[in-house]
Amino acid sequence: MISKKDVEYIARxxxxxxxxxxxxxxxxxxxxxxxxxxxxxxxxxxGVEATAYTVPMKNVFREDRIATSISREKALANAPDQREGQFRVPPIIG
Amino acid sequence: MHLYELPIHQLRDKIDRQEVSPAEVLAAFYRRINEVEERVKAYITLTEEQAGVRASEPLSGPLAGVPLAIKDNISTAGIKTTCSSRLLANYVPPYDATVVNRLNQAGAIILGKTNLDEFAMGSSTENSGLYPTRNPWNLECVPGGSSGGSAAAVAAGAAAGALGSDTGGSIRQPAAFCGVVGLKPTYGNVSRYGLVAFASSLDQIGPITKDVADAALLLNAICGHDPLDSTSVDRPQPDYTQFIKEGVQGMRIGLPREYFSMDFDQEVKTSVLAAVQRLEQAGARVEEVSLPSADFALAAYYIIAPAEASSNLARYDGVRYGYRSKQNAKLSEMFTSTRSQGFGDEVKRRIMLGTYALSSGYYDAYYLKAQQARTLIKEDFDQLFKEYDLLISPTTPTTAFKFGEMSDPIDMYQADIFTVPVNIAGIPAISLPCGLDSKGLPIGLQMMGGHFAEGKILQAAYTLEQLLAFKEQPAEVGGAE
Structure with a gap:
């Protein structure tokens, strides 16, 4: 049975x-x-094996070639806060 | 007959014969939306302006000029994609989901984005972070969920067809509640690229339409391998419309004993069995079969889906997009307050359940056990599909319930008891209306097939649709005169 303490732990x-x-x-x-x-x-x-995906799959590889990607501007368009072309976040330590 | 009442294939033929222009069709649908939307609330965002521009351009393809609605957890470039969550209320994706790309290439026009339970977690749209959608057959009833907005829009004539997503029944259950057709394809048949992830090993996008022929048309447009989704399967694609022909002669159909022996609405059972009898009269061979492990599917689902969700939803932290809490003096405080303020209760419940199932000391007892159960469930289905073409069951244990009726989470989860095993096994299934109950609410029948047996499902569903000739229309939104 799950306790209130467990819930506090999971929530954290x-x-x-x-x-x-x-x-x-x-x-x-x-x-x-x-x-x-x-x-x-x-x-x-x-002894039953676990199934992660139901359709038979193996690793999917591709050539490591540079393709078109989303521009920095577009990638930052939804950012809650940004500076100098980067995501800005509050201090990690402090 | 109003334009908004026509199925996609008839609309498209009219457009092809130039009896009507895409712009006129579009205008008819927005007029209809204006008439019914206040009562139904199927949409979150309407894209009238973009749609108008598109309708004025030359369109070609199998869906040229057909106006469709897209569930709001499927990414649309430049159009808000909210997942009905406060957390993504203002999120505008920088790219289109592959299915949206393919619909655009097929000539379709997007009417707007439809409501859902937050992050597709729910069976009624009551968990929407914005507002619930109402069932066009009875406005006091839920439309089902999580793709409730898409199903209600199609039922109300507010879209010619729609896309939904189905993790445990989220296409089929609302389709059943709203008296329309909903198809969950085989896992891997449709690209998930751009679908906001809920449970990645179960999620699949599929069509919600007025009839079975339309389901084939939309499936044709969206299916197929996509290099951007490594779980999409690379295999030759049939033209699904070739299965839109009558015939179940000699088809072997199984009725899972474990499903029919459950305690559920008698009217639903009677209606489904009567429909099965029609198929039998048309030449199908029907037998009772056994799916012993299916009883455990719902329990396995409520480990696997929340576990994957807890991991997938870890990305909503206020850093790169979406809502950021004002309580953000420190980074960790920002994470916690953003998530606590942004997510609704059902989403929190599932994140915590999943976190618990994956946490140290519980992994083997829960997640591993559920993945083993999945093996057994899949093997049960595989075994049956060696001997049977299809399995039939009700889609849902009841017809549409009233708002607030399912206040206990477990009661709500039971609404998916017949649909969940399909996702666990990764097989395709369709829901189509087979009648009305005494309250005048639609009853859904589910047909399940083996992996990539969408063709067989569509043919049997089409045959049944012709035999039943279900023509009733939703009472509460009526035709406009």
Missing amino acids: LAHLEIDEQDKEVFTNQLGAILDYIDQLSQLETE
């Missing part, structure tokens, strides 16, 4: 801030979903 990993009231709600809801998911433990999977 996911960079989410949850207020006290929502913590209760999320704890209950995630608990119920995990209970539902738990039925998977009844499925015998000993």
Whole structure:
């Protein structure tokens, strides 16, 4: 069973801030979903290979050649903040 | 008959014969949108100006002059693509999704971008960060989701056809609720380049249309290998319209026992079984079959999809695009406050669920287990498709529900119980209307096929469509006089 502490821990990993009231709600809801998911433990999977993609796939390679790409201007057009042609962010340390 | 009531193939023929110009068709659709949009709210953005310019240019291709709507999680260069999220409310992509490129090359005109549950997470559009879309058959009911805007637009005559995306049923379930046709192609048949990623191993773009022939037409336009999507499959593409012919003689159809024995709406069951009987009378061989591992598909889905989502949505941090919180004295504070203010509750729930499933100590018990379940589910389907051409089930356990009726997340997740296994196995499936329930709401029937068996599905669906001649129109938006 998932606890309020677990929810606080997961929220921190996911960079989410949850207020006290929502913590209760999320704890209950995630608990119920995990209970539902738990039925998977009844499925015998000993020795079964995991499937990531259902259509057979192998690595897709291409020549390492320069192709046209999005211009710096276009790439920065949605930036919340920019300076000198680069994304600008708040201080990392401090 | 109004222009907006015509299926794409009839509109296109009229345009080809020069009975009507693309500009006149476009005007008819925007008039219709003006009439119904206030009630239905299918769209987030209308692109009337760009569409008008395009309609005045010479257009060629199999969809020349056909006005379509695009789900707002599919990138459109220079046109806002919001995913119905506060986080992307002002995001304007610098490039087109491959499917948008291909529709443009085929001559189609984009009417606008349609509403969805935020980041395609939901089954009703109630999780939209903007507003819910309403079902044209009954405005008190949801249109389904997450491609609810696309399905409602097509049902209301506010688009000739639309694109949706389907991760666990997001094309088929709203198509069923809105009485239209929705096709989820085989995983890898349609490029995902430019589709804002939710769960990358499950997501697939597909058409939502008025009839089966239109689904084939749109699939033709959007399918095929794309070097920009390494999961798109390189294989010769058939002309899907060649399967738009009647005939199920000798076709082997399976009815999964595990689906039909579930506790669900009796009217839905009766209607689907009656439709199956029509196929049987037309020469199909119908038998009950077993898909033992399908019972576990929904549980596996609610590990795999949130796990992939938690990783995919890590990119929304306020650095390069989208919303940035004003609480940003420090970088880590900016990340957390941007995400906390930007995402809605369902998105947060799934990110946390996925983060939990992938976190240290739980990976084997959840993610690995779910990936193993996927192997078993896929093998079950593969086994059946050696003997059967198609499987049939209801698309949804109920018809459209009312707003607020599914307040518990797990109840809402159950709306996808019949559609999710298809995504887990990566196979194609279609939903088409097979009747109305006693409340006058459409019932959807789902046909599933083996990998790349879209042709067979389309042929059987077309045959059933002709046999049933489903002609009812949504009551609440009516024809304009």
